[in-house]
Amino acid sequence: MRLKDKVAIVTGGSQGIGKAICEAFAREGAKVAVVNRTAEKGEAVAGAINAGGGAAKAFPCDVSKKSGVDAMVENVVAEYGTVDILVANAGIMINKKVEEYSEEEWDRTIDINLKGNFLLSQALIPVMKKKKYGKLIFMASIAGTHAFPNALPYCASKGGLVMITKALAAEIAKDGINVNCISPGNTATPLNQHLQDDPEFVKLMASYTPTGRAYISTEEMAGAAVFLASDEASAVHGLDMIVDDGWCAM
Numbered sequence: 001m002r003l004k005d006k007v008a009i010v011t012g013g014s015q016g017i018g019k020a021i022c023e024a025f026a027r028e029g030a031k032v033a034v035v036n037r038t039a040e041k042g043e044a045v046a047g048a049i050n051a052g053g054g055a056a057k058a059f060p061c062d063v064s065k066k067s068g069v070d071a072m073v074e075n076v077v078a079e080y081g082t083v084d085i086l087v088a089n090a091g092i093m094i095n096k097k098v099e100e101y102s103e104e105e106w107d108r109t110i111d112i113n114l115k116g117n118f119l120l121s122q123a124l125i126p127v128m129k130k131k132k133y134g135k136l137i138f139m140a141s142i143a144g145t146h147a148f149p150n151a152l153p154y155c156a157s158k159g160g161l162v163m164i165t166k167a168l169a170a171e172i173a174k175d176g177i178n179v180n181c182i183s184p185g186n187t188a189t190p191l192n193q194h195l196q197d198d199p200e201f202v203k204l205m206a207s208y209t210p211t212g213r214a215y216i217s218t219e220e221m222a223g224a225a226v227f228l229a230s231d232e233a234s235a236v237h238g239l240d241m242i243v244d245d246g247w248c249a250m
């Protein structure tokens, strides 16, 4: 087991990529704090992990609110004694033409996708600095380094997150904390179920990858997270790990 007895917080753990990461971490021996806003969904993921012999508990929290993030981290430390790993994966995407976004939609995207990661880092770094050990893994996107139309706040938030990764790594690598991000390509999740159901769109997406696949599985994304969370990645700092079936290479 590569994460035996490590304590991991996974935000956005109730579905999609985050759920697969919770399950993979539990299989590797971690105690998993499943974080999202809807309590029942997080509890369902934690319940299934516990039923399968793993260890998990739901900690409902809106990552865009400082008071909620601070309380959630306190509760996880009270439950498990510490935190070794954060996978900051919660995120939203609103697709519109630039002139159609409301100020509220811009603020909501930036607050969840960018500010939330800053708040989580602020709450967790003191815990990790104290023991000179920690893994911060942010879920960015290829949209953070490659332009996509009709996703301006999303692209801006993910570009900012790639730079949060590098700036934090530069600041805290000396404290024994590895900071890295994963940039997924198109991954089949509830976020884009409506697009997976559209055969024309699937054909178009498949033409963008050298593998000819339209969608990566959530389990393949979880494999990247397990590697970055493990001690096999002890010398990896400030990496934007692109897991995109070769989309960006094309």
Ligand SMILES: NC(=O)c1ccc[n+]([C@@H]2O[C@H](COP(=O)([O-])OP(=O)(O)OC[C@H]3O[C@@H](n4cnc5c(N)ncnc54)[C@H](OP(=O)(O)O)[C@@H]3O)[C@@H](O)[C@H]2O)c1
Binding pocket: 011, 012, 013, 014, 015, 016, 017, 018, 035, 036, 037, 038, 041, 061, 062, 063, 064, 089, 090, 091, 092, 093, 112, 139, 140, 141, 142, 183, 184, 185, 186, 187, 188, 189, 190, 191, 192
């Ligand atoms: N799927 C892709 O193709 C793809 C590609 C590139 C990057 N990504 C990134 O990967 C991450 C996960 O994507 P996904 O496709 O798995 O998305 P998803 O299926 O929509 O899941 C999003 C998760 O985030 C949680 N969440 C949303 N807002 C939150 C908030 N304010 N506080 C706490 N939790 C919140 C949701 O639960 P609640 O609603 O209950 O809070 C849910 O668990 C995102 O950051 C996304 O940008 C995805």
